[in-house]
Amino acid sequence: MFEQEDLLQIARQAMPFGKYQGTLLIDLPEPYLIWFQHKGWPDGKLGNWLQLVLEIKINGLESLVDPLKEPVANPEKKVKKRITFD
Secondary structure, three states, X not given: OOOHHHHHHHHHOEOOOOOXXXXXXXXXXXXXXXXXXXXXXXXXXXXXXXXXXXXXXXXXXXHHHHHHOOOOOOOOOOOOOOOOOO
């Protein structure tokens, strides 16, 4: 059974190893998660979280987890350049 804290973890925890190291768990591509499903899940909480992410993705529920992501401390602002004609 999954807890509310598990949803926060998949929204804020980064993949600790492998090809997608540093990617938030909820942002991992579905084919990568399916690969784990066939090869075997990591032990412990990480394996449980990856299983939860796959279920969320299969059911198209990623948008429910997006608001749980931590806000970026210093978001880059897009600066519009003014074009002047002399």
